[in-house]
Structures are given as structure tokens and as C-alpha cells.
Amino acid sequence: MDPPLYRPLFRRILVPTDGSAASERAILAGVAFARALGADIVGLTATPGFRVLSTDPEMIEDTADQYAAASRERGRRLLATIEQAAGEAGVACRLEQTVSNEPWEAIVETAKRLGCDLIVMASHGRRGLSGLLLGSETQKVLVHGTIPVLVHR
Amino acid sequence: MNPDKEATGTPTAAATGKPLYKRILVPTDGSDVSAVAEHAAIEFARAHGSEIVTLSVAQSYPAYAAAEASMAVDPNLDNDALRAWAERNVQRVSAAAAAAGVACTPLTVFSHSPSDAILDGARDHGCDLIFMGSHGRRGLSRLLAGSETQKVLAEAEVPVMVFRPRAGGG
Numbered sequence: 001m002d003p004p005l006y007r008p009l010f011r012r013i014l015v016p017t018d019g020s021a022a023s024e025r026a027i028l029a030g031v032a033f034a035r036a037l038g039a040d041i042v043g044l045t046a047t048p049g050f051r052v053l054s055t056d057p058e059m060i061e062d063t064a065d066q067y068a069a070a071s072r073e074r075g076r077r078l079l080a081t082i083e084q085a086a087g088e089a090g091v092a093c094r095l096e097q098t099v100s101n102e103p104w105e106a107i108v109e110t111a112k113r114l115g116c117d118l119i120v121m122a123s124h125g126r127r128g129l130s131g132l133l134l135g136s137e138t139q140k141v142l143v144h145g146t147i148p149v150l151v152h153r
Numbered sequence: 154m155n156p157d158k159e160a161t162g163t164p165t166a167a168a169t170g171k172p173l174y175k176r177i178l179v180p181t182d183g184s185d186v187s188a189v190a191e192h193a194a195i196e197f198a199r200a201h202g203s204e205i206v207t208l209s210v211a212q213s214y215p216a217y218a219a220a221e222a223s224m225a226v227d228p229n230l231d232n233d234a235l236r237a238w239a240e241r242n243v244q245r246v247s248a249a250a251a252a253a254g255v256a257c258t259p260l261t262v263f264s265h266s267p268s269d270a271i272l273d274g275a276r277d278h279g280c281d282l283i284f285m286g287s288h289g290r291r292g293l294s295r296l297l298a299g300s301e302t303q304k305v306l307a308e309a310e311v312p313v314m315v316f317r318p319r320a321g322g323g
Contacts, residue, residue, distance in 0.1 A: 009200070036201070134303045138306075149314075150315075153309065
């Protein structure tokens with residue numbers, strides 16, 4: 001059987017971020033990978049929905065509207081890191097911000113919706129010091145997703 | 154037929170001068186999901202000028218030491234079968250790599266712990282990327298079924314590309 005014309009394995013790479021140092025490293029790795037492969041990237045951040053009772057200092061704002069505006073702004077800051085890295089590398093980039101209390105769900109859903117064929121993420125995120133072998137969001141993306149995941153430490 | 158001629162439209166190793174990853178470790182256990190990772194690794198290596206080190210772990214169970222019944226079993230017989238199985242796994246990857254013009258080093262090791270063998274293999278052979286399949290039971294959310302994969306992900310010093318079983322054969 002003749003080999004078909006070379007079809008790139010990965011054309012659109014999803015790069016989620018939660019703002020942690022580990023995900024910042026994964027962003028740089030993902031952008032470098034995309035650049036070498038000629039792929040484009042989708043930057044994603046999921047901000048939690050508003051809850052009246054919260055211990056999250058990001059939710060100290062007292063109304064849902066204020067919270068929504070503040071979390072949109074925070075999301076924009078996180079995505080700006082991806083946009084800048086992609087821009088410097090000359091990699092085409094699309095940015096997505098979703099409201100979700102389950103980041104892994106947002107990651108799997110966005111990958112499917114936008115036709116991503118690879119996810120690049122860190123093995124641990126913000127809540128990475130809980131003693132788990134592997135960050136819980138990363139683990140859930142691996143369990144529930146079907147596309148390959150390039151995991152960076 | 155020249156893959157270099159056909160590989161247009163994507164910057165290859167030849168185009169960019171240096172491979173993104175020089176040496177990819179590809180653990181294999183002969184499973185379907187392992188085959189997905191093997192195939193992807195060979196394609197990736199061919200497109201990006203990497204070489205492959207493929208590793209199959211003959212998992213020797215410590216059960217012999219404890220089981221009284223072990224007196225009735227010839228451990229050498231079992232080890233020979235395990236070794237042959239591991240050899241078959243890596244030879245299959247080597248043959249596919251050779252057909253794609255990708256350099257490939259086959260390795261088999263005996264170990265109680267596949268994850269340790271994979272981590273050691275990556276380190277000892279200077280691999281800068283690991284491509285592996287993860288067995289998973291669909292819909293079971295509590296843990297990655299592959300605890301070996303988890304351990305590799307948590308402890309690997311290099312990035313790990315994890316492949317999941319195909320959904321519905323797609």
C-alpha cells in the first residue's frame with residue numbers, strides 16, 4: 001500500500017491555562033510544538049461560575065455582574081500570555097474563554113467543538129500540591145477525552 | 154515515493170534544520186492503544202527527523218516468591234514466554250519503523266514495574282519525548298485505569314504524549 005501524501009498528525013492544538021507556573025511552561029512548550037509542526041493553537045481558560053458563598057478570593061465581588069466582569073478580565077489576562085507567545089512565534093492563535101466549574105469539561109468540550117487534534121497541558125495545575133500523582137484536571141481530561149494529550153511537567 | 158518530496162506544507166526537520174525531538178521512547182505492550190501510539194510515533198519521527206527507541210516490559214510477577222504453588226511452576230519456562238512476547242512487540246515496531254525509513258532501537262527488559270522500566274529507559278537512552286497509549290475504561294472517572302501511565306506522567310523528566318483508545322474504531 002502506497003503511503004498517502006503526508007498528512008500532519010496535529011493541525012490544531014488546544015492549550016488550556018489556569019495561570020499556574022506549570023501551565024505557563026506548558027503554553028511555551030505548546031506554542032513551540034505548534035510552530036515546529038506548522039499547526040495553529042487554541043488558547044483556553046475556564047473561569048468558575050459565580051457562587052454567593054465562596055472561599056475563592058477571586059469571588060469577593062459582591063454581585064454576579066461584577067464577578068462576571070472581573071473573571072472575564074482575569075481570563076483575558078491569562079489568555080494574553082498565550083496570545084503573546086503565539087504572536088512571537090508566528091503561530092496562528094484563537095482564544096476561548098468559558099465559564100465552567102469543571103475545567104476538564106471545558107477542555108474536552110472545546111477540543112471537540114473546535115476540531116482540535118491535540119491538547120498540550122501541564123501534569124499539575126493550580127491545585128497541584130495535593131499529593132496526587134497527577135493533577136485532577138489532567139487526569140480527567142485523559143479519562144474523558146479521546147484525542148492525544150501531550151503532558152508536560 | 155520519496156517521503157521528503159511529499160512532505161510539503163509542513164516544516165520538516167530538513168526544512169527547519171534540527172529535529173524538534175531527537176529520540177522518542179515508544180513503550181509497547183502489543184495492545185490496540187499501544188498500536189495507535191506506535192503508528193503516530195513512527196509518522197511523527199518520519200516527518201520530523203526523530204529516531205525511535207521502542208521498549209517492551211516483560212513484567213515478572215513477584216507472586217512466585219510468595220505462592221507455595223510456585224514450586225510446581227518452572228519460572229524459566231514462564232520467563233521464556235514473557236521474553237518472546239516482549240521481543241515480538243518490539244520487533245513489530247522495528248519493522249514498521251524500518252518500512253517508514255525511521256531508525257529504531259528495540260529494547261526488552263524484565264521488570265516488576267513497567268512504569269519504572271519506562272522511566273529508566275527514557276533516561277538511559279536519552280529520549281526527549283515519550284509516546285504511549287493509556288488503557289482506560291470508558292466512563293470510569295475515578296482514576297486513569299492505567300496507573301502505570303499516571304506514574305510515568307508524574308515522574309517523567311520529558312514530555313509524554315498520551316494516546317487514548319479510539320472511540321468506536323474511529
